[in-house]
Amino acid sequence: MSYLLYCGGMGSTCEVAIVGGGPAGSIVAFRLAQIGRDVVLVDKGPAHRGKCCGHCLNPRALDLLQQAGVLESIMPLASGRTERLRVLEPGSTPHLEASLSRHPRSRQSHHSGILLRRDRFDQALIELAREAGVRVMKPANARLESLQERGGLLRIRRPDHDEEVLSARLVIGADGVGSQVARHAGVRTTSGRKFGFSFDVPATGDTVEPGTVHMYLDDWGYLGLVNEEGRVHGAALASSRHPQREPMALLRHMCHRHPGLESIIGDAVSGHDELELIGTGPIPWRVTSVYGPSWALVGDAAGYVEPFTGEGMTWAIHGGMLLADAIAQSSGASWGAEAGARYARLYRTHVRSRQGTCRLVSGILSRPRLRSFACRTSRTFPMIKDRFVRKVLVS
Numbered sequence: 150m151s152y153l154l155y156c157g158g159m160g161s162t163c164e165v166a167i168v169g170g171g172p173a174g175s176i177v178a179f180r181l182a183q184i185g186r187d188v189v190l191v192d193k194g195p196a197h198r199g200k201c202c203g204h205c206l207n208p209r210a211l212d213l214l215q216q217a218g219v220l221e222s223i224m225p226l227a228s229g230r231t232e233r234l235r236v237l238e239p240g241s242t243p244h245l246e247a248s249l250s251r252h253p254r255s256r257q258s259h260h261s262g263i264l265l266r267r268d269r270f271d272q273a274l275i276e277l278a279r280e281a282g283v284r285v286m287k288p289a290n291a292r293l294e295s296l297q298e299r300g301g302l303l304r305i306r307r308p309d310h311d312e313e314v315l316s317a318r319l320v321i322g323a324d325g326v327g328s329q330v331a332r333h334a335g336v337r338t339t340s341g342r343k344f345g346f347s348f349d350v351p352a353t354g355d356t357v358e359p360g361t362v363h364m365y366l367d368d369w370g371y372l373g374l375v376n377e378e379g380r381v382h383g384a385a386l387a388s389s390r391h392p393q394r395e396p397m398a399l400l401r402h403m404c405h406r407h408p409g410l411e412s413i414i415g416d417a418v419s420g421h422d423e424l425e426l427i428g429t430g431p432i433p434w435r436v437t438s439v440y441g442p443s444w445a446l447v448g449d450a451a452g453y454v455e456p457f458t459g460e461g462m463t464w465a466i467h468g469g470m471l472l473a474d475a476i477a478q479s480s481g482a483s484w485g486a487e488a489g490a491r492y493a494r495l496y497r498t499h500v501r502s503r504q505g506t507c508r509l510v511s512g513i514l515s516r517p518r519l520r521s522f523a524c525r526t527s528r529t530f531p532m533i534k535d536r537f538v539r540k541v542l543v544s
C-alpha cells in the first residue's frame with residue numbers, strides 16, 4: 150500500500166515509521182508489531198552507544214515493562230538495585246537520607262528500582278522489537294521530508310546503502326529532546342537554558358555506596374552519582390546561565406563546595422584521568438501538541454522537564470504504551486483524530502501531571518533558601534519526608 154507518492158531514490162512504504170530507538174520508540178514499535186502492524190524503526194545511534202542518563206530505572210518503570218511483557222529479558226541486564234537516596238547540600242550540612250523502596254506492605258511486585266546501563270537497555274529493547282517483527286534500521290539517520298494529511302515521507306541514510314525514501318501513514322517522533330519531527334510538524338516548541346551531561350569514572354579511594362543514589366545539590370544544578378559495577382556513574386543537570394558553563398569547570402566548582410565529592414571524582418575532574426562526557430539539551434523541552442493527522446510524539450520528544458526525580462525513562466515507556474494502545478484501538482486506518490485525542494488525553498493524565506510534580510521539586514531545589522528549608526523540615530519530620538519521597542520518586 151502506498152500512502153504517499155515519493156520521488157527519487159529507492160522507496161518503500163510502511164504503516165508506522167518511528168524515528169528514534171530509545172525506550173519510547175522501541176516500546177511503541179514492539180507493542181504494535183505484536184498486534185501485527187507493519188512498523189519500521191529508524192535509529193541513528195551506533196549499536197552500543199551510551200546516552201546522557203543517570204541509569205536509574207524506578208519501580209514504576211519495572212511494573213510497566215512487566216505489563217509490556219519485556220521485563221524478563223531486561224532484569225538480567227541490571228547492574229544493581231537503587232534502594233536509598235542521599236541528598237547532599239553544599240558545605241558540611243548533614244545530608245538527608247530516604248528510602249527509595251516502596252512501602253513494605255505495598256502490593257506492587259517491584260519494591261525497589263534497578264541500575265541499568267543505557268547502551269544495554271536501549272539495545273535490548275530494539276532487539277525485542279526486531280524479534281516481534283519490526284523492520285529495524287540502525288544505524289540510520291532519518292530526515293523528515295514532508296508531513297501531509299495522509300502520511301509522511303522520510304529520507305533514510307545508512308552507511309553503505311543508497312539513500313532510501315520511506316513513506317508511512319503515521320510518523321512517530323521518538324527522537325528525543327529537540328525532536329526534528331516536532332519541529333517539522335509545525336507545533337510550537339520551546340527549549341530552556343539547562344543542559345545535561347553524564348560520565349563514568351573508575352571507583353578509587355572513597356566511592357559511592359552500592360544501592361545508594363547520591364544527589365549533590367548546588368546553585369547551578371545537581372549531580373547524581375551511583376556505583377555501577379565498580380565504577381562511579383555520574384549524571385548532572387546544569388544551568389547555562391551560570392558563569393562557569395563548561396562541564397569540567399562546573400564539576401571542579403562542585404568538588405570545592407562538597408568536601409566528600411573531591412575524593413570520589415576529584416582525580417577525574419582535575420585532569421589526571423580521561424573523562425568522556427555525553428551531553429544533551431537544551432532542557433526543558435516543550436511542545437504544544439503531541440499529535441496531528443499523520444504524526445505523533447512520544448518520550449522526550451513530546452516534552453521533557455528535569456531529571457531530578459530520575460523517571461524520564463518511565464515517562465518514555467509509559468507514553469510509548471499509551472500511544473501503542475491508542476493506535477491499536479483505532480479501527481481501519483491506523484491513525485485518526487479520535488485516536489490522537491485519546492492519546493493526548495491519557496498522556497496529559499499519566500505523564501504530563503508527573504512532569505509537573507518533578508518541575509515543582511526541581512524548582513524548590515534550585516532556590517538555596519527554599520532548598521535549605523525543605524532539607525531542614527525533612528530532618529525534623531522524617532515521616533513526612535519518607536511519604537513525600539515515596540509519592541514523588543517511587544510510586
Ligand SMILES: Cc1cc2nc3c(=O)[nH]c(=O)nc-3n(C[C@H](O)[C@H](O)[C@H](O)COP(=O)(O)OP(=O)(O)OC[C@H]3O[C@@H](n4cnc5c(N)ncnc54)[C@H](O)[C@@H]3O)c2cc1C
Nearest residue numbers: 169171172173193203204205291324325345448449461462
Ligand atoms: C542528566 C540526565 C540524567 C537522567 N537520568 C535519568 C535516570 O536516572 N532515570 C531515568 O529514567 N531517566 C533519566 N533521564 C532521562 C532519560 O534519559 C530520558 O527521558 C529518556 O532517554 C527518554 O527516552 P526517549 O526514548 O524518549 O529518547 P532518547 O532515549 O533520547 O532516544 C531518542 C533516540 O532518537 C534517535 N534519533 C534522534 N534523531 C534521529 C534521527 N534524525 N534519525 C534517527 N534516529 C534519531 C537517537 O539516536 C536516540 O536513540 C536523565 C536525563 C538527563 C538529562
